Amino acid sequence: MAEQDLIGKTIVVTGASSGLGAEAAAKLTRRGATVAVVGRSVERTTEVAGTVGGEAFIADFARFDEVRKLADQLLDRYPRIDVLANNAGGAWPKREITVDGNEQTFQVNHLAPFLLTALLLDRLVQSGARVINTGSMTYRTARLNLDTVNAPTGSFTMLGSYGASKLATILFTRELARRTEGTGLTTAAFHPGAVATHVYDRSRIAAPFVRSPLGRLIFLSPEKGADPLVRLVDTTDEINGRYFHRFKLERPSNKQAVDQDLAQRLWVLSERITGTTAGVAE
Template identity: 55%
Template sequence: MAGRTVVITGASDGIGAAAARELQRRGDEVVVVGRSPEKTAAVATELGAASFTADFARLDDVRTLAADLLARYPRIDVLANNAGGLMGPREETVDGHEKTFQVNHLAPFLLTLLLSDRLAESGATVIATSSVAHRLYSDFDIDDLESRRHYRPELAYGNAKLENILFTRELHKRFHDRGISSAAFHPGVVATSFSAGSRSGLRLMYRSVLNRLILPAEKGADTLVWLATTTPGVDWQSGGYYAKRKPARLKKGVDDPALAAALWDRSSAMVTR
């Protein structure tokens, strides 16, 4: 597996940086993608890796990132859609979308779509960092993707993590025959900065009640690394959701193929020019 190209978003910190370090240690060519130019460059310099900066709150940044990756890499063996976060009060991006929805779902959806031909040609694995929050906090409404009727930071985050799973399942359905395998995973309760911009109850829970249970980033990255370095169809099944290297429990209704298809179609309409 040496010599593979692995693109990791949200790799300037936390789980993404930990996964980048481990995959680079195993011989992969890691591409570090992050929002902060300084933090992204620091991780890339440490690894001797290439880096790109992109703010997922700006879809034009995602389009530029995809174009740059396509121009530079004739193969992309793994795309880890790891960037995301828990936000604060409801806010719309420059693209007119609720920020949690865009950063956690719509931007990685667009990036994957723009890279889909290259990923298919490469027989790639696409990995989404989801969360058990999809079971604990979501109240998903396909007709309120922008959270205009109901918004709380933890609710929007839970919905976005559920969308990551729906996207993973639909990506498998639409692209597995073309060569793409996909999986979503829950990293555990990990000590990262994913909630730095939020004052929600979920963030407070992470900092207090669950503090003694919080994992280091290296432990949180373990399932991502496992999915990136093992064989779909043998070690894990494409379209699945995993935690601790095993199939994990889904919220009721997430396995609805019509819901996954509807999310894909609506997301596609939102990012199509």
């Protein structure tokens, strides 16, 4: 990897105020890229941007109005966007409903990245960009029911909701690749590995374990977790529409993850909920 080989490239990294997003921003700026550091916390996002030499943008993905404002700011600031890294995410132990009326895990992990991508899509296509989506191996045992995934009531588990949202990430990636085929846009999803990040903070069981001596032996550091994202920025391998378990190409083992009809229905549902049309042909 040559130093400063990303000079002239503009890269947007969401969820970059901490964890692997912050580490990815640091690695990419060291290679010469202009990096938009997107985060929810004003203090942490500004600090990371200042430390790595990026530009801070504040947005809470639990609010669609802030995602729309973010998209406007990015379009005003950057005449081209070479990479959009949809890395922001989270998990909540109890069902929470956002101000937009959506189940929070589903909105933050899928609907908000979908909305941001849709709002930036013309610019991304014009730039021949890459859209890199952070997934999770939890998709393997997940079940995505479009009738209940965004319901305000009903059965709920933290892992079930998180896994379903990350299954949606893979389906979104596959459908985005299909709908933009031939435009020059490329997209991929990846699992960064079991990384010690703030995503576990809300779990009373997982959080203490992640911080324990044994947890530190088992879980990857955010720096190592960022490496697959950084690789996907400019790899010459064929990646479009594909899913990677860290660096290794994985054909999704969950049958729903390769269900084209489900991917199309998820896309239509996401457009309806976010009130946007992605602007690409069927």
